[in-house]
Amino acid sequence: xxxxxxxxxxxxxxxxxxxxxxxxxxxxxxxxxxxxxxxxxxxxxxxxxxxxxxxxxxxxxxxxxxxxxxxxxxxxxxxxxxxxxxxxxxxxxxxxxxxxxxxxxxxxxxxxxxxxxxxxxxxxxxxxxxxxxxxxxxxxxxxxxxxxxxxxxxxxxxxxxxxxxxxxxxxxxxxxxxxxxxxxxxxxxxxxxxxxxxxxxxxxxxxxxxxxxxxxxxxxxxxxxxxxxxxxxxxxxxxxxxxxxxxxxxxxxxxxxxxxxxxxxxxxxxxxxxxxxxxxxxxxxxxxxxxxxxxxxxxxxxxxxxxxxxxxxxxxxxxxxxxxxxxxxxxx
Numbered sequence: 001x002x003x004x005x006x007x008x009x010x011x012x013x014x015x016x017x018x019x020x021x022x023x024x025x026x027x028x029x030x031x032x033x034x035x036x037x038x039x040x041x042x043x044x045x046x047x048x049x050x051x052x053x054x055x056x057x058x059x060x061x062x063x064x065x066x067x068x069x070x071x072x073x074x075x076x077x078x079x080x081x082x083x084x085x086x087x088x089x090x091x092x093x094x095x096x097x098x099x100x101x102x103x104x105x106x107x108x109x110x111x112x113x114x115x116x117x118x119x120x121x122x123x124x125x126x127x128x129x130x131x132x133x134x135x136x137x138x139x140x141x142x143x144x145x146x147x148x149x150x151x152x153x154x155x156x157x158x159x160x161x162x163x164x165x166x167x168x169x170x171x172x173x174x175x176x177x178x179x180x181x182x183x184x185x186x187x188x189x190x191x192x193x194x195x196x197x198x199x200x201x202x203x204x205x206x207x208x209x210x211x212x213x214x215x216x217x218x219x220x221x222x223x224x225x226x227x228x229x230x231x232x233x234x235x236x237x238x239x240x241x242x243x244x245x246x247x248x249x250x251x252x253x254x255x256x257x258x259x260x261x262x263x264x265x266x267x268x269x270x271x272x273x274x275x276x277x278x279x280x281x282x283x284x285x286x287x288x289x290x291x292x293x294x295x296x297x298x299x300x301x302x303x304x305x306x307x308x309x310x311x312x313x314x315x316x317x318x319x320x321x322x323x324x325x326x327x328x329x330x331x332x
Contacts, residue, residue: 001042003073006066008035009047013063016053078276089118091279092139096125097225099143100158100267100287101244103294107269107287114286118279126223127204130197134270141283145242145267146203154275155268156284158291161242163206163262166228166254168235174255181209181261188218190228190237203265204240229254242267 011021012032022029040047047059055063091111095104112120125133131148133139147155165184167173173183185206192201202208205215218237222228226249228239233253242265246256269287271280 001069002035002038003070005035005039005042006070008032009039010063010066010070012036012048012053013055013059018053089279090121091115091118091141091283092121092123093283094123094125094129094133094139094142094144096127096129096142096144097241098244098248100269100291101242101247101294103158103287103291104143106290106294107283110286110290111283115279115282124224127200128193128196128223130200131270132197134272137272140271140275140277140280142270143267144270145265146199147266147268148270149199152273153270154273155270156288157266157268158287159242159244159267159294160264161244161267162264163259164241164243164246164256165259166232166239166241166245166256168232168238169253169255170235171255173257176257178258178260181206181259184238184240184259185210186216187238188236189215190220190222190231190239191217193221193223196223206240206259206262209262225249 007025008021008027008031011024012018015021015024018032018036019029022032025032036047043058043062045058045062046056047062048054049056093108098104100107108120108122111118123133123139125139125142125144130144131150131153134142135150135152143158147157165179165187167184167187173179176183189205192204207213218231220227220231220236222231222239225239225241225245228237229249229251231237232239233251240259241256243258244267269284271284275281
């Protein structure tokens, strides 16, 4: 049975109009009419009354069959497309900076334990690749910050952390045990390239606290934490980060100081919306399952709740696999 005829039948049944059905399918009205007439001849019964357009009793009866046939065909096409795309059995993991702190190597280790036959590759992401590496299919999952605001991307919130500012060790503010936003907004911040995604720029510069205004720019541009730290150590600018940054980047000439009144922010695992690849779904499940075990790294005392905005779809997918992962093992 020709799927084009079925698609035309379903469109007319749902729109109640041959012209609207044609526009929806990007076909001409005569083509849709011909498809329905051919289907009626094939089945030997009329499917529509024409004035006004409505289903006949036979059309109502056939409607469920048609939907089932089209759904089955689409499922088969999707399944084969996924198989072709991942025929090399590879999962590509993007990591911006230190990812989601200690949770990142734990998830990678658990995935390798459960899927040793899958080739897992790691790609370091710059600040400008907040979403582009994922949307350009250069990686399949990505540990980034802050949360992505793009309907093409699904995020699972993994950590929620306090904010810090990274400043030169010789700065007058360096000796302070803690700072407030009013202390840091006038600092010259390391500049980002113009094509850096806005959510990351707003995160780095505390843009909301500035009322939307840009910071005083330092002379240097940076797209990696290392470049930020080199500029800060030279006294040429400041940067900001989540609190876990201080555990991963100890750089001579720099100091990390908490900004106590800055809103806490997230690190997330980002995936393409609708990606049903089993490797991606397992990786997501492992990340969500292991995240609570690292709650103590989220901020002062680990008091702030984790995962308040994560995507709960497929929460139970691969639950058994996630439970079989090594108990919070870090590293690989």
